[in-house]
Amino acid sequence: MTDTAAALDCDVLVVGFGPTGAVAAGLLGRLGHRTLVIDRLTDVYNKPRAIALDHEIFRHLDNMGLADAISPYIEPFTASEHFGVDGQLIRRIDMVAKPYPLGYTPSMVFSQPAVEAELRRHATGFSNVRAELGVELLGLVQAPDRVEACLKNSDGQNRSVTARYVLGCDGASSTVRQIAGLALEDLIFDEPWLVVDVRVNEDALARLPQCSAQFCNPARPVSFLIGPKNHRRWEIMLLPGEDGRQMERPENVWKLLAPWLTPQDGELWRAASYRFHALVATEWRNGRILIAGDAAHQQPPFIGQGMCQGLRDATNLVWKLDHVLKGVSSDGLLDSYGIERKQHVIELTGKIKAIGQSICERDPAAARRRDAQILADGSGKPQRLTRQEIIPPLRAGCLSQHEMPARGTLFPQPRIARGGAARLLDEVTGTGWRVLIDGRSDDAAFMLSLCAARPDVSAAAVVPAGAGLPNALEETEGVLANWFDRHGVVAAVVRPDHYVFGTARNASGLGDLLREIELRRRDVRPTQDSRSEMERTP
Template identity: 30%
Template sequence: MYDIVIVGYGPSGVTAANLAAMQGLRIAIVEKDTDVFPRQRAISCDDEVMRVFQTIGLVGPIRAAMHEGVTSKFVTSKGKEILSLASSITHNGYHQRNFFHQPHLEGELRNGILRYPELVDLFLGHEAVSVVNGPDTATVTIKSTTDDRNTILEGKYVFACDGGSSTIRKSLGIPMEGTSLPDPWFDVQGETLQPMQGTPYFKFICDPKRPGVDCPCPGGMHRFEWRINKGDNVGQMSSKVWSIINDLARKGSGNPALKINEENLDVKRTWQYTFHVRRATQWRMGRVFLLGDAAHIMPAFAGAGMASAIRDTVNLVWKVKAVIDGRASDSLLDTYEDEREPHAAAITKYAEKLGKIVQVKNPVLASLRNSYFRTIRHIPGLKSYTNSMKGKPVPGFQSGFVARPNHQKTPVGRTFPNYDVGTENGRMLLDDYMGQDLCIFGLNADPRTLLTPEELSAWEAWGARFIRIRTGTLVVGHDEVGDPVGRLWEWFQKNNNAQLAIVRPDRIVYGVDSDRVDLSPRFAEVKTKTTA
């Protein structure tokens, strides 16, 4: 019997496993491959995902091999910049865009699982065959890839992290709705043997004849991608690799003399892929949940697919823990899709918009696109959107496990800041102090005094931590954090002079006192005393 059976050991599955094991949940992990896939697929994560890596205690080794703060350039076929999305450090404490080498990332995440041998059973070299929901558990049948022997796993809950062709989703009969973009793309990944010429930026080459990507990657890798045009012989595409790579690199850099060959780049992998825009019709069926690509698939233009999958895990794991511990009713788990689907849909639309900018085919329309972006880059109020990532959607919701506000200008449903604070054990980022607890903060006050007796009693039963924020100091005591330069103070002031904030384990603001609504925990189980 497991608390969670996780099917799929990619980035979302292994992150879910780390989060669950940290909270003492007993888990089984099923994965058909016996080792980390040796080539990179996903490449990008954002500031919120970096917070997740911090929470599970692995951000240090993961950051060690990252390219942090990547700028994305959109350039014309002559190398002229039309759009530049520069990354900045946000209130989450990290850059908005960070590149990783996926085998290294997955390796570090899997190393994290080794910290919990008593809680985790690994079934590598096994693939899921089917899942059956029951009233109290779900049963997963798995098959060994070496001897075809079946094993039955029983879990209170099942996480399907097994990708776009999810066996678990298909076993449940949940359809995927959506479409595929009409033009496939070709991907070339190689190891750099000598310093590559050109600029260090990630570049979209917006050439109507053949748009593409020029991407310096962590781990000494470099990636080129391009659209396969009608009339191209895909079977002969590999013979055109060097010609197209050089064409993209020259256009991306604006240097017609640039040359790349086998002495610069050792090609390790080539493959063809198609962009999909699809969504499962439901993300929960009984005790089974779909996460990541099993639930929603988006084009890669925003580099947000893996980040969305990890957001799914961090939204769901703490809720499962609360239900298993008897602190919340099972209906809390229904908020998973309610909270996550709107942002997944928004980031999918954002990726589609970026793709439309890149993939204009008509030369006249491409010229108009170039002129349009060059013009708005000089218009006050719009300039920042063409030189930053302000246009990227951030998570935000006002229904689900939140104290429902009665207005729009509220921090509820958005992330609480991850600022540097003082504690009785020294300075640290706030997330490290919070751990995986639900925390209630009071600004220069004991938060207990800012709640009604009913609210206080309910949150005490939940097991919340109560933390006083002391502004202008690093000298604090137990259950206190210091806000030396007032960054947390400014956050409270900005939000209608709030004095109290309730923050969920996934760093989402549950409620603030300035909204003047009931702050009691929704979906909480009613505790009753029993006598022998």
């Protein structure tokens, strides 16, 4: 740490202690960075908002040591069945089949208040992470080597703190985004909906659908989601002329739920009207200020990716911040954060919008044409998709310049035989820069020797169970062997966030990748003026 860094109050100021801010603070704490996280609220919001997680996010939470703490509040996500104008099944969105590619149930539902409390508890368990609640951000001023933040304490007193970087995870109306002058781009989706959460009585659960469902009825589209335990959610489209605040009133909510439940069948946990938007920040960084989560993007909820997107932001950004703070990489590496995440958000939001617009069709004739087209796309049967195939890869950013198979995709996580048990790959290899080699390749030993000269990159050869190759990891289900075969490669370089930097078909290609890592990490040049100054007067 430099003398200048030591003189600062913290390395990173995280504004917002919701899920994205809590994960970012926990990751920074684990990596040893002095982190101050603030939130103007004093406690976790006690009602559910986000409801879905996926295996990519759970993988990171497991890497952080949180799996046992949060598992009691998580259950597998049921399939989502889409029903057309006449109540017929037209589409089914489910999970990929076993063996699961990342080692976990691919789609999950969770209880946000309990999980968010565990994320906060984890972050504040690090001695180098300090959380201050009831604290409001008033202004930011950038200098060449720091950001000065003006804060308003819970007692009404103002004070200043300094940080090397500021990360705004402060929600859709983000103060950080506004101070930084980062505009939002409209991706053109604006629909009024009512979200209703009910704790359903045990005897009424059997009368409800046993899968999550989309009722694509032009009279009033409705989504139904099965949450953990007895939590059930309805997302109900509001019609022209209906006032959202009035529709939130319990008597009106129960009228809307009448096809499924009566007031005696459960406890109304939450009813909130929203306008579902599709927005993305035009830029995600201004000098030493960056944004993440709802501060950087908002999207419709139709495949449950809202919170997942925010946590992808955190896991993408923090390893890059770590490299910059430790002097491993230039500040320019941070530019790849916005490049990667913005494109990913736009592409995924486009797919979600298409599903949402299909569900939201209000014209009966057009809705019947939709039903017929979906069934035709499924050769006359209900179309079957997986949530996983909807999630796009990274297209550009800190990736190999060579267009090779699987570049920018999530690297799988096989189960590895170890000590009479099966352990997940990350637990065995760690989560930094890694090279995974197909141990069946004739060049496996030589490729391992190439990696031995790179102490900053761990390497392992993986073989199917029973292969008996000395010093190789044995996987138990063939997940990685199938992955190598499918893509026609023998090695993959994997980033700390589990995305594939690049793949190689032979030892020469791996050598090129190892040299390229250094170029990509060190020689990325800043495209923004990190010396810009901004000030918002309190």
